[in-house]
Amino acid sequence: MNRPTQCDICGSSVYALQLFSPEGPDIQMTQFRLPSADRDAYGCTACIMKLEAAQI
Numbered sequence: 001m002n003r004p005t006q007c008d009i010c011g012s013s014v015y016a017l018q019l020f021s022p023e024g025p026d027i028q029m030t031q032f033r034l035p036s037a038d039r040d041a042y043g044c045t046a047c048i049m050k051l052e053a054a055q056i
Contacts, residue, residue, distance in 0.1 A: 008034070
């Protein structure tokens with residue numbers, strides 16, 4: 001399986017995130033379920049953290 005190259009939430013490219021984010025090359029794309037589209041999507045670390053914070 002190929003790794004996702006773009007965050008489905010903010011649309012940022014993984015390569016840009018690796019260059020410019022504080023997490024740098026360690027940034028991970030996390031797979032999550034997108035209920036509205038009934039499919040799996042991928043989010044960068046920052047977006048996943050925002051999603052989790054919003055759900056609490």
